[in-house]
Amino acid sequence: MKSANLTKILALGIILGIGMVGCKRTPKGLTPIPGTKPSVTETEAKPKPPAPSPTENVKPVNTGNDVESADVDTGDGIPLPTAEMFEGMIKDTNTFKANTVYFDFDSSVIKSSEQSKIEEVGQHLKDNPGHKLLIEGHCDERGTEEYNRALGERRALSIREYLANMGIDPQRIRTLSWGEDRPADPAHNEEAWAKNRRGEFSLLLPPENQ
């Protein structure tokens, strides 16, 4: 072991020593640098449809106004539907534009001031069994990015759970989180942040009968 190390050291010393002498005239033993990196090109692979996920049992949902508790974790939420249940549906962002639900900082709890907005959407879904719903969750910028992406989803899911409590089939509702990537107001102040912590509704209408 010791002699092996010594041999290595001797060898290195000789190599470096020779390098020193050699370097004064001609640069022998050039260290090659790998050439330019391969350029980035893309040929899009045709995306495969996702494997249908098995139907899971829907867990009972807590009743009460606050959908999420800060202290007691009640286990998983209500499983999301699969993509094919929403295929070809037409997105209507206008009908419930005024019903955007706002949240407190770092919270996904539905405030009592926001409940009537959700209930209005819920009533529409009850009256129009063919309509479905997309809820897009957003955050203000005062959180780390991936944390906010999860928080935005949690907010959309809280609204979905509220609707499920109203008796709406949660399989009619899909969620999408933008985290802090799509602020309603790009300013960096309290007023903007309050507008950005939100859940937005889009109705999903069935493709027109032909």
Add this chain to the structure above:
Amino acid sequence: MKKTIYYITIILLSHVSLFTVNRIQAQENGAIEIKRRAAGEQVPITIEGLSGEALQTLEFDLDIMGFEIVEKEKAQYLIKGKPGENLQAVVSDTVTGAPVLSKAYSGGSVRAQAHALSDNIVEAILGERGIAQTTIAFKVDFGLNSEIYISDYDGHNAIAVTSDHSVVAAPCWVPGQRALYYTSYKNGNPDIYYHALSLGLRKPVARFLGLNTSVAVSPDGNRLAMILSKSGSPDLFVSDADGNNLKQLTKTKASESSPAWSPDGQTVCFVSRVTGRAALYTISSGGGEMQRLRAAGISNATEPAWSPDGKTIAFTAQMGGFNICTVPATGGTATILVGGEDPSWAPNSSTLIFTKRTATDRYLCLLDVPTKEVKNIARVSGDSSQPSWAK
């Protein structure tokens, strides 16, 4: 002849002593979090004969890898460079005059040659693996849209990897390959994609309704950890590299986020809000109970990054502003390093890249953990964030 033998002997002796010093340092520092270099220690070095891009590149590299560029009188080592198409340099000890290395470089750009020299110097003097020839990936935000970019570790030679005019997030390198995983909204939902850069091949690996994000590739490249909300809440899942054999590891109603693999692939560190506030947890990658990682002295911990040597977890603590912190991987007292967020380790387990936010923009910085030296990297237009260091 006699003179030559005498000269070689001197060289041999100086090398023996140099290697001995490094060996001792390595042993002494065995118990310390960051191997080899003690906290705060910077090696004074001076550069002669170089100018322009070669000099700037060399200075930047050495500055962030534990050296301090000083005047000749104060320097412990002297770099004597000879510019030109083939960069040449002799590095010697200023006290003994003993040479440390003598190299000449060919091919590539001036920057590439200077980076190669930097790495050789770091290896010869500190006995560490240099990082000057490494690559990073990151997100660049252009307002409503964002794209994935890759560049040299110092921000130079930035190339856009995506041009989908959509939103992207959380790039993660496949170890040892020119391939990335990341989140893209290009199909109207945050989905996870695999992207082989050289082949230009991209394919989805997780595209369930709801959230598919925060993908982390295991050190052997064979498995993924990610955050999916298909079960009705953002939970931690693991799968094979192609997204198959999906297994749910956490079943909390609270949000989980930002998984990071231990170097042995046995454990995943992640963030959960299960107690109502964000904190770090660990779980066996095969499944089991999640356990709180003790990080005393901080709050609201997110974005863990496990050092390649396995010893340290870097993360973001949100206490007023964002702070880059470290904690021993086994838990303990956290160290607050600098303001910033979303750290990613270099392969040397000493340097971090992270995002710095001002009131109006975001950019990337390097942090040498032992010396706390911080340097901004070259910027592209747009806000940069979510860096991932190729390993």
